[in-house]
Amino acid sequence: MENHDLLLVRGGTPLTGELTAYRAKNSALYLMLAALLTDEPVVLHDVPRLSDVLVSEEILRHVGLATRWEGHDLHLHAANLRTHHAPYSLVSKMRASFVIMGALLARTGEARVSMPGGCAFGPRPVDRHLEAFQALGASIVEEDGDFYAKRTGKLQGVVRFEAPTVGGTQNVLLASALGAGEVVIENAAREPEVPDLANMLNAMGADVRGAGTSVITVVGAPRLRGVHHRPIADRIEAGTYLLAAAATRGAITLSDLEPAHLTAVLDTLERTGVEVRRGADSVSIDATGPLRPVDVEAREYPGVPTDLQAPFSAYLATLPGLSRVRDHVYPDRFTHVEELARAGARLSLEDGTLEIRGGPLRGAAMYAADIRAGGALVVAALAAEGLSEVGGMRFVDRGYERLAERLRALGARVERAVTPPLAATGTYGA
DSSP states (O other), rough: OOOOOOEEEOOOOEEEEEOOOBHHHHHHHHHHHHGGGGGSSSESSSSSHHHHHHHHHHHHHHHHHHEEEETTTTEOSSSSSSSEEEEEHHHHHHHGGGGGGHHHHHHHHHEEOOOTTSSSSSSOOHHHHHHHHHHOOOEEEEEEEEEEEOOOOOOEEEEEOSSOOOHHHHHHHHTTTTTEEEEEEESOOOOHHHHHHHHHHHTOOOOOOOBBBEEEEOHHHHHHHHOOOOOOHHHHHHHHHHHHHHHHHOOEESSSGGGGGGGGHHHHHHHHEEEEEEEESEEEEESSSSSOOOOEEEEEETTOOOGGGHHHHHHHHSSSEEEEEESSSSOOOOOHHHHHHHOOEEEEEEEETEEEEEEOOOOEEEEEESSSHHHHHHHHHSSSSSEEEEEOOOHHHHOOOOHHHHHHHTOOOOEEEOOOTTTTTOTTTT
C-alpha cells in the first residue's frame, strides 16, 4: 500500500494568504481522557484527525469507551468500562498515553498502565507521575513492565514537581477531578493546554483553580457530567506556519487563535525584523523587509516552545549572520541539524548550543526523524531554491493535518509522493 511518505517541495516561493488555525492535538489528547471521568456523553468539536489522536481513541476503546466521529467532532461515551488495563501494545505507540493512569485511577480506583517506550536507563519520565500519585495517597507497584496504581480512599494532599511537566500536571488534574479531596499542585506546568483541560473539567462539575499559574488547586466532585468542548488552537502548528512564511519572506494571516499563546514566538520574530500585527483572534506577519539574526532559547511556557525550537533553527538558517539556539527543556533535541546541513545550512553544535551562520539554502533530500524535526525540514525546503524531498512524513503527520494542502493554499509548490524524484529527471513544480 502506498503511504506517500515523501513531501516534494519546489522552494523559493514566498507564502502568502490566510489560514484558519486548527485545534491543538496536544490539548485534544488530554481532553479525550477526561471523557473517562463521566458516564455521560462528551463531545469534542473540531478535533484534528491525526495519528496520535487515533491512537488515543484506540486506547480508550480498549478500556471500554465508545467513540464516534461526525466530521471532526468526536463523540465519546464511557458508560461502562470493561478494564483498567492499558497494555504495552497500545501505550508503546504514544508516550503521552501514560496520562490515562490518572483518569482510570479516578474513575475505577485502580489502573494498570505499561511504561511507554519500553525500558530506559536512568531516570524515567513517568517517575514524576508515579511519585505524584504516591504523594496523594495512591499505592504504586511495578510488575512485568506494568505500573499498577490503586487508591483505597480519596486522593488528597500536595504534589510538588521538581520541574514543570505538562503530562504530569495533566495526569494529576485528571486523577483529582473526580472523587478526590483537596489536591494542590505546586510548580505546575503553565502551558495553555493545562487551563484548556481545567476549563473542560470545571464545565463537567469539578473545581479547578489556578490553572495557567504555577499553583493549581483541585477539589474533586462526587460526580462529573457530560459536556461539549472545543480545544484551543494549536500554537505549535500555527508557529510552524508563521516560521515558514518568515523563512520564505512571505506575509500571512492566521485566524481563530489566541495571540497571547504565541507571545514569545511573535516577540522573537519581531526581534528578527518581521512585522507582526496582533488581532483579537488573529495574527498577521510580514517578512518582506530587512531581517537580522537573533539568539533563541527554548523554555517552558511562556517561553519559546521546545516544539518550535527546530522550526526556529530552520528559519534562522535563512538569515545572514550568526544566530544561536539553546533548548533548556530538551537540551539534546537536535536531530534536525545534520539534515538541515544537507540543504546548505552552516551549523555547529557544541555543549548544547547550536550556532547558525545563515544564508541561502539549496534544495536537498532530507529525512525527518520526529514530528518537529520534520516541521523544521519543511520550513527549510520551502525557503530553499530548487527541489527538495522530505522523507519520514509519517512522523510529521502526527502533528500536522493536511500539511501539503494547507501549504498549497498559501502558494507553496508541494506534493506528497511515494518514490523519490531527485535521482530521476522529474520536473515537479517547474
